[in-house]
Amino acid sequence: MAEAATQEIGLFNRREFLRLGFWAATALAAAEIGGAALVFFWPKLKAGAFGGEVNIGTLEEILPQLPMDAVPLYFREARFYLSHVEDGLLALYRKCTHLGCVVPWNYEEDQFHCPCHSSLFNRKGEWQGGPAPRPMDLMGIDIRNGEIWVDTGEISQRTAYVPSQAVPI
Ligand code: FES
Structure with missing residues:
Protein backbone atom coordinates (compact mmCIF):
# COMPACT_ATOMS: atom_id res chain seq x y z
CA MET A 1 0.00 0.00 0.00
CA ALA A 2 2.82 2.38 0.99
CA GLU A 3 4.75 1.38 -2.10
CA ALA A 4 1.70 2.04 -4.25
CA ALA A 5 1.44 5.49 -2.68
CA THR A 6 5.04 6.31 -3.61
CA GLN A 7 4.62 4.92 -7.12
CA GLU A 8 1.36 6.68 -7.93
CA ILE A 9 1.01 10.46 -7.88
CA GLY A 10 -2.55 11.37 -8.75
CA LEU A 11 -3.31 10.14 -12.27
CA PHE A 12 0.38 9.69 -13.16
CA ASN A 13 2.78 6.95 -12.19
CA ARG A 14 6.27 7.97 -11.08
CA ARG A 15 7.87 7.63 -14.52
CA GLU A 16 5.14 9.65 -16.23
CA PHE A 17 5.38 12.27 -13.52
CA LEU A 18 9.16 12.61 -13.98
CA ARG A 19 8.79 12.75 -17.76
CA LEU A 20 6.14 15.45 -17.48
CA GLY A 21 8.37 17.40 -15.09
CA PHE A 22 11.32 17.12 -17.49
CA TRP A 23 9.33 18.44 -20.45
CA ALA A 24 7.77 21.22 -18.37
CA ALA A 25 11.24 22.32 -17.21
CA THR A 26 12.57 22.12 -20.78
CA ALA A 27 9.66 24.19 -22.10
CA LEU A 28 10.15 26.79 -19.37
CA ALA A 29 13.88 27.06 -20.10
CA ALA A 30 13.19 27.41 -23.84
CA ALA A 31 10.61 30.12 -23.18
CA GLU A 32 13.05 32.01 -20.97
CA ILE A 33 15.84 31.77 -23.54
CA GLY A 34 13.49 32.79 -26.34
CA GLY A 35 12.19 35.74 -24.33
CA ALA A 36 15.69 36.85 -23.46
CA ALA A 37 16.72 36.60 -27.11
CA LEU A 38 13.76 38.70 -28.24
CA VAL A 39 14.50 41.36 -25.66
CA PHE A 40 18.16 41.30 -26.73
CA PHE A 41 17.33 41.76 -30.42
CA TRP A 42 14.77 44.52 -29.99
CA PRO A 43 16.57 47.85 -30.15
CA LYS A 44 16.42 49.86 -26.94
CA LEU A 45 15.33 53.45 -26.56
CA LYS A 46 18.00 55.95 -25.46
CA ALA A 47 15.44 58.23 -23.91
CA GLY A 48 11.70 58.77 -23.62
CA ALA A 49 8.67 56.51 -23.65
CA PHE A 50 5.63 55.83 -25.80
CA GLY A 51 3.32 58.82 -25.82
CA GLY A 52 6.13 61.35 -26.13
S1 FES B 1 -6.60 43.28 -40.74
FE1 FES B 1 -5.51 44.10 -39.10
S2 FES B 1 -7.02 44.38 -37.57
FE2 FES B 1 -8.10 43.56 -39.23
Whole structure:
Protein backbone atom coordinates (compact mmCIF):
# COMPACT_ATOMS: atom_id res chain seq x y z
CA MET A 1 0.00 0.00 0.00
CA ALA A 2 2.82 2.38 0.99
CA GLU A 3 4.75 1.38 -2.10
CA ALA A 4 1.70 2.04 -4.25
CA ALA A 5 1.44 5.49 -2.68
CA THR A 6 5.04 6.31 -3.61
CA GLN A 7 4.62 4.92 -7.12
CA GLU A 8 1.36 6.68 -7.93
CA ILE A 9 1.01 10.46 -7.88
CA GLY A 10 -2.55 11.37 -8.75
CA LEU A 11 -3.31 10.14 -12.27
CA PHE A 12 0.38 9.69 -13.16
CA ASN A 13 2.78 6.95 -12.19
CA ARG A 14 6.27 7.97 -11.08
CA ARG A 15 7.87 7.63 -14.52
CA GLU A 16 5.14 9.65 -16.23
CA PHE A 17 5.38 12.27 -13.52
CA LEU A 18 9.16 12.61 -13.98
CA ARG A 19 8.79 12.75 -17.76
CA LEU A 20 6.14 15.45 -17.48
CA GLY A 21 8.37 17.40 -15.09
CA PHE A 22 11.32 17.12 -17.49
CA TRP A 23 9.33 18.44 -20.45
CA ALA A 24 7.77 21.22 -18.37
CA ALA A 25 11.24 22.32 -17.21
CA THR A 26 12.57 22.12 -20.78
CA ALA A 27 9.66 24.19 -22.10
CA LEU A 28 10.15 26.79 -19.37
CA ALA A 29 13.88 27.06 -20.10
CA ALA A 30 13.19 27.41 -23.84
CA ALA A 31 10.61 30.12 -23.18
CA GLU A 32 13.05 32.01 -20.97
CA ILE A 33 15.84 31.77 -23.54
CA GLY A 34 13.49 32.79 -26.34
CA GLY A 35 12.19 35.74 -24.33
CA ALA A 36 15.69 36.85 -23.46
CA ALA A 37 16.72 36.60 -27.11
CA LEU A 38 13.76 38.70 -28.24
CA VAL A 39 14.50 41.36 -25.66
CA PHE A 40 18.16 41.30 -26.73
CA PHE A 41 17.33 41.76 -30.42
CA TRP A 42 14.77 44.52 -29.99
CA PRO A 43 16.57 47.85 -30.15
CA LYS A 44 16.42 49.86 -26.94
CA LEU A 45 15.33 53.45 -26.56
CA LYS A 46 18.00 55.95 -25.46
CA ALA A 47 15.44 58.23 -23.91
CA GLY A 48 11.70 58.77 -23.62
CA ALA A 49 8.67 56.51 -23.65
CA PHE A 50 5.63 55.83 -25.80
CA GLY A 51 3.32 58.82 -25.82
CA GLY A 52 6.13 61.35 -26.13
CA GLU A 53 9.32 61.96 -28.03
CA VAL A 54 11.82 59.10 -27.93
CA ASN A 55 15.49 59.04 -28.83
CA ILE A 56 16.46 55.84 -30.67
CA GLY A 57 20.16 56.67 -31.09
CA THR A 58 22.40 58.31 -33.64
CA LEU A 59 22.38 57.82 -37.40
CA GLU A 60 25.80 56.16 -37.01
CA GLU A 61 24.33 53.63 -34.61
CA ILE A 62 21.11 52.94 -36.49
CA LEU A 63 22.02 52.96 -40.19
CA PRO A 64 24.46 50.00 -40.05
CA GLN A 65 21.56 47.95 -38.65
CA LEU A 66 19.13 49.33 -41.21
CA PRO A 67 20.45 49.59 -44.76
CA MET A 68 17.96 50.71 -47.39
CA ASP A 69 15.22 48.13 -47.97
CA ALA A 70 16.29 46.06 -44.94
CA VAL A 71 13.67 44.52 -42.66
CA PRO A 72 12.26 47.44 -40.61
CA LEU A 73 13.63 47.73 -37.08
CA TYR A 74 11.02 47.17 -34.40
CA PHE A 75 11.07 49.52 -31.42
CA ARG A 76 8.68 47.54 -29.28
CA GLU A 77 8.63 49.88 -26.28
CA ALA A 78 7.75 52.83 -28.50
CA ARG A 79 5.33 50.82 -30.68
CA PHE A 80 6.74 51.61 -34.11
CA TYR A 81 8.89 50.23 -36.89
CA LEU A 82 11.70 52.27 -38.39
CA SER A 83 11.85 51.69 -42.12
CA HIS A 84 14.60 52.83 -44.50
CA VAL A 85 13.28 53.43 -48.01
CA GLU A 86 14.79 55.22 -51.00
CA ASP A 87 13.50 58.60 -49.83
CA GLY A 88 14.71 58.30 -46.23
CA LEU A 89 13.37 57.08 -42.90
CA LEU A 90 9.77 56.36 -41.92
CA ALA A 91 8.42 55.60 -38.43
CA LEU A 92 5.42 53.30 -38.96
CA TYR A 93 2.93 52.93 -36.09
CA ARG A 94 2.48 49.22 -35.39
CA LYS A 95 -1.30 49.41 -35.02
CA CYS A 96 -3.27 48.02 -37.96
CA THR A 97 -5.44 50.61 -39.65
CA HIS A 98 -8.28 48.08 -39.89
CA LEU A 99 -9.22 47.23 -36.29
CA GLY A 100 -6.05 47.98 -34.41
CA CYS A 101 -4.17 44.68 -34.08
CA VAL A 102 -0.40 44.81 -33.74
CA VAL A 103 1.03 44.21 -37.20
CA PRO A 104 4.19 42.09 -37.31
CA TRP A 105 6.73 41.87 -40.09
CA ASN A 106 6.45 38.61 -42.00
CA TYR A 107 9.97 37.52 -43.00
CA GLU A 108 8.84 34.92 -45.53
CA GLU A 109 6.49 37.30 -47.32
CA ASP A 110 8.86 40.27 -46.93
CA GLN A 111 6.02 42.55 -45.85
CA PHE A 112 3.86 43.43 -42.85
CA HIS A 113 1.04 40.91 -42.42
CA CYS A 114 -1.68 41.55 -39.88
CA PRO A 115 -2.58 38.31 -38.06
CA CYS A 116 -6.18 39.36 -37.45
CA HIS A 117 -7.68 39.71 -40.93
CA SER A 118 -4.62 39.54 -43.19
CA SER A 119 -4.12 43.14 -44.17
CA LEU A 120 -0.76 43.55 -45.91
CA PHE A 121 1.60 46.51 -46.01
CA ASN A 122 5.00 47.05 -47.60
CA ARG A 123 8.09 48.78 -46.13
CA LYS A 124 6.55 52.19 -46.74
CA GLY A 125 3.44 51.06 -44.89
CA GLU A 126 1.48 51.18 -48.15
CA TRP A 127 -1.62 49.02 -48.26
CA GLN A 128 -1.07 45.86 -50.31
CA GLY A 129 -4.19 43.85 -49.52
CA GLY A 130 -6.85 42.94 -46.97
CA PRO A 131 -9.56 45.04 -45.29
CA ALA A 132 -7.37 47.89 -43.94
CA PRO A 133 -8.75 51.18 -45.29
CA ARG A 134 -5.46 53.09 -45.53
CA PRO A 135 -1.67 52.77 -45.21
CA MET A 136 -0.01 52.29 -41.82
CA ASP A 137 0.02 55.52 -39.81
CA LEU A 138 3.17 57.56 -39.36
CA MET A 139 5.01 59.07 -36.42
CA GLY A 140 7.06 62.23 -36.83
CA ILE A 141 10.85 61.88 -37.12
CA ASP A 142 13.30 64.67 -36.30
CA ILE A 143 17.06 64.35 -36.69
CA ARG A 144 18.93 66.74 -34.37
CA ASN A 145 22.73 66.74 -34.14
CA GLY A 146 22.78 63.28 -35.69
CA GLU A 147 20.36 61.87 -33.08
CA ILE A 148 17.10 60.36 -34.29
CA TRP A 149 14.01 61.43 -32.35
CA VAL A 150 10.57 59.98 -33.01
CA ASP A 151 7.46 61.67 -31.67
CA THR A 152 5.24 58.75 -30.64
CA GLY A 153 2.58 61.22 -29.55
CA GLU A 154 2.30 62.62 -33.08
CA ILE A 155 0.61 59.91 -35.14
CA SER A 156 -0.75 60.92 -38.52
CA GLN A 157 -3.01 59.19 -40.96
CA ARG A 158 -2.48 59.28 -44.72
CA THR A 159 -4.20 58.03 -47.81
CA ALA A 160 -1.08 57.14 -49.78
CA TYR A 161 2.69 57.26 -49.63
CA VAL A 162 4.41 60.37 -50.95
CA PRO A 163 8.20 60.86 -50.80
CA SER A 164 7.92 63.89 -48.50
CA GLN A 165 6.69 61.60 -45.72
CA ALA A 166 10.19 60.09 -45.45
CA VAL A 167 12.89 62.02 -43.59
CA PRO A 168 15.97 62.31 -45.83
CA ILE A 169 19.27 61.07 -44.37
S1 FES B 1 -7.02 44.38 -37.57
FE1 FES B 1 -5.51 44.10 -39.10
S2 FES B 1 -6.60 43.28 -40.74
FE2 FES B 1 -8.10 43.56 -39.23
